[in-house]
Amino acid sequence: MIQAEAKNINVWYGDFHALKDISMTFEPNTVTALIGPSGCGKSTFLRLFNRMNDLISNFRLEGLITVDGQNIYSKEAKIDEIRKGIGMVFQKPNPFPKSIFENVAYGLRVNGINDRKTIQETVERSLRQAALWDEVKDDLKKSAMSISGGQQQRLCIARALAVQPRLILMDEPASALDPISTAKIEELIFELKKSYTILIVTHNLQQAGRISDYTGFFYLGDMVEHDLTKKIFLNPSNERTQNYITGRFG
Amino acid sequence: MTKKRLIQRIAFITFGLISLMVVGILFAILGFIAIRGIHVVNWEFLTAMPEDGMTKGGIFPAIVGTGCLVLGSIIFAFPIGVLSGIYTNEYLKDSWLKRFIRMMTNNLAGIPSIVFGLFGMALFVNYLKFGDSIIAGSLTLGLLTLPVVIRTTEEALKSVDNTLRLGSYALGATKLQTIRRVVLPVAYPNIITGLILSIGRVSGETAPILFTVAAYFLPKLPSSLSDQVMALPYHLYVLATSGTNMEETRPMAYGTAFVLIAIVLIINTAASLLRRYLNKKVKMD
Numbered sequence: 422m423i424q425a426e427a428k429n430i431n432v433w434y435g436d437f438h439a440l441k442d443i444s445m446t447f448e449p450n451t452v453t454a455l456i457g458p459s460g461c462g463k464s465t466f467l468r469l470f471n472r473m474n475d476l477i478s479n480f481r482l483e484g485l486i487t488v489d490g491q492n493i494y495s496k497e498a499k500i501d502e503i504r505k506g507i508g509m510v511f512q513k514p515n516p517f518p519k520s521i522f523e524n525v526a527y528g529l530r531v532n533g534i535n536d537r538k539t540i541q542e543t544v545e546r547s548l549r550q551a552a553l554w555d556e557v558k559d560d561l562k563k564s565a566m567s568i569s570g571g572q573q574q575r576l577c578i579a580r581a582l583a584v585q586p587r588l589i590l591m592d593e594p595a596s597a598l599d600p601i602s603t604a605k606i607e608e609l610i611f612e613l614k615k616s617y618t619i620l621i622v623t624h625n626l627q628q629a630g631r632i633s634d635y636t637g638f639f640y641l642g643d644m645v646e647h648d649l650t651k652k653i654f655l656n657p658s659n660e661r662t663q664n665y666i667t668g669r670f671g
Numbered sequence: 672m673t674k675k676r677l678i679q680r681i682a683f684i685t686f687g688l689i690s691l692m693v694v695g696i697l698f699a700i701l702g703f704i705a706i707r708g709i710h711v712v713n714w715e716f717l718t719a720m721p722e723d724g725m726t727k728g729g730i731f732p733a734i735v736g737t738g739c740l741v742l743g744s745i746i747f748a749f750p751i752g753v754l755s756g757i758y759t760n761e762y763l764k765d766s767w768l769k770r771f772i773r774m775m776t777n778n779l780a781g782i783p784s785i786v787f788g789l790f791g792m793a794l795f796v797n798y799l800k801f802g803d804s805i806i807a808g809s810l811t812l813g814l815l816t817l818p819v820v821i822r823t824t825e826e827a828l829k830s831v832d833n834t835l836r837l838g839s840y841a842l843g844a845t846k847l848q849t850i851r852r853v854v855l856p857v858a859y860p861n862i863i864t865g866l867i868l869s870i871g872r873v874s875g876e877t878a879p880i881l882f883t884v885a886a887y888f889l890p891k892l893p894s895s896l897s898d899q900v901m902a903l904p905y906h907l908y909v910l911a912t913s914g915t916n917m918e919e920t921r922p923m924a925y926g927t928a929f930v931l932i933a934i935v936l937i938i939n940t941a942a943s944l945l946r947r948y949l950n951k952k953v954k955m956d
Binding site for chain 1: 764765766832834835837838839840841842843844845848852853856857953
C-alpha cells in the first residue's frame with residue numbers, strides 16, 4: 422500500500438533546477454527521513470506535499486504528487502483543502518500568539534468547524550496525542566508564547582494533528598530545541614507513527630538513524646538513494662551516500 | 672591603554688556628544704517656547720474666544736478646529752491607508768506593480784505640503800464646490816497623511832514573522848483568514864501607534880489648511896462640516912505675522928505654540944505607552 426507518492430518530479434525556481442527527476446513512494450505508518458547537505462533540495466521536496474512551494478513566485482513543477490491516490494496538483498484540487506489534509510511542523514516553533522487552546526482549535530475554526538463540543542474534544546485528543554496534555558491541561562487559556570520552546574513545538578504538532586492529516590511533514594522539527602526537548606519530540610514521532618505517515622527533513626544523522634524506517638539521501642537536487650534506514654546507514658549502495666553518512670562531506 | 676582602545680573610547684565619546692547635542696536642540700526649542708508661553712496658558716486661554724484683535728481672550732476655537740480637522744482627516748485616511756497597506760504587503764507578489772505602487776507612495780509622501788494645499792483648494796474647494804470648509808480641509812489633510820498611513824501599515828505587517836503565515840496556510844487557512852486571525856492580531860499594536868503618531872503630524876500642518884478651511888478670525892464654534900474653522904498652526908502663523916498689534920499678540924503666539932507642542936507631545940507619549948501595553952498584551956493572550 423502506498424500513502425504518498427512522488428513520480429518523476431522536476432522542480433525549478435526560475436532557471437535553477439532544484440529537483441531532478443525524483444520518484445519516491447511512502448508507505449503508511451512509516452517514518453521517512455530526508456537527509457542531505459544544505460541546499461540539496463530536501464526541504465523543497467518536503468514542501469511539495471502541502472503545496473507550500475506555491476507561495477514562491479517563480480516556482481515551477483513537473484511530475485505527479487499523489488496523497489491517498491489523489492493528485493494534489495490537479496486543477497480540481499483546492500489548495501486550502503489539500504493543506505488542511507496534510508500537517509506540517511516547522512523548524513522554529515511557530516505557535517500563534519493566542520491561547521494554547523485556540524492554537525489547537527485554529528485548524529478547525531478556519532475550516533468552518535464551530536461546534537464547541539467537537540472543538541473541545543479535538544483539542545484534548547490532539548494535545549494528548551502530542552504528549553502535551555498533562556503539562557498544559559490546567560493552562561489551556563494561557564498564551565502559547567508562555568510555554569517552553571519544546572512545549573511550543575509539541576503544541577505545533579498538536580495543532581497539525583487536530584485536522585486529522587493524512588500525512589505529516591516535519592522540517593527539522595528539533596533543530597531549534599535543547600537535547601531533552603529533542604528526545605521528547607523523537608519519542609513522540611515514534612508514537613505518532615502508529616497512526617500517521619511521517620516525512621521528516623533532518624540535518625541530524627543520528628536522529629535520522631534513531632527515528633526513521635526509511636531514509637532518502639538528497640544531493641544537489643538528485644535523490645541519490647532511498648532505502649531502509651538500516652541499509653543506508655550500514656551498507657549504502659552509493660559512494661556519495663557513504664561519504665555523507667561517514668561525515669566526509671556535508 | 673592600547674591604541675585601538677583609545678580610538679574606541681574617542682569614537683564613543685564623539686558619538687555620545689553628538690547624540691546629546693540632538694537632545695539638547697530639542698530641549699532648547701521646548702524650553703524657549705515654554706518659558707515664553709507658559710505664563711499665558713491658563714484655563715481662560717484654553718477655553719475662551721479670542722478678543723480685541725486677538726490680543727486678549729483665548730484660543731478655544733482654534734483648539735476645537737484642529738480637533739475637527741484631525742478627526743475628519745483620520746476618518747478619511749485610516750481606512751483607505753490601512754486597507755491599501757494590507758493589499759500591497761499581503762496580496763501583491765513581488766512584481767513591477769508592487770515596486771511601482773511603493774515608489775508612488777514614497778513620492779506622495781515627498782510632495783511639499785503646500786502643494787497638497789493648492790491641490791485641495793482646486794479639487795475640494797473649487798471643483799467639488801465644498802468651499803472653505805472642514806470637509807475640504809479634512810480631505811486635504813487626509814491625502815497628506817495617506818502615504819504615512821500606508822507605510823506604517825506595511826512596516827507593521829512586514830515585521831510579523833512569516834513563519835506564522837506559513838503555519839496558518841499549512842492548516843488550510845485562506846489568505847484572508849490568515850490576515851484576519853493571525854497577521855492583524857500581531858501587527859495591530861504597531862499599526863495603531865503609527866496612526867496615532869500621524870495624528871501628531873496632521874495637527875501641526877499649516878499649508879494644507881491655508882486655502883481649504885482655516886479662518887483668520889472666527890470667534891465661534893463650527894456647526895456643520897461646511898463651516899470654516901480656526902486651527903492652531905494657522906492661528907499661530909497669524910498671531911506671529913499679521914496681527915494688528917504685534918507687541919500685544921506676541922505672548923499669545925508663544926502660548927499657542929506651547930499648546931500645539933504640548934498636544935503633539937501628549938499624543939506621541941500616549942502612542943508609545945499604548946504600543947508597549949498592546950505589544951505586551953499580544954504576547955500574553
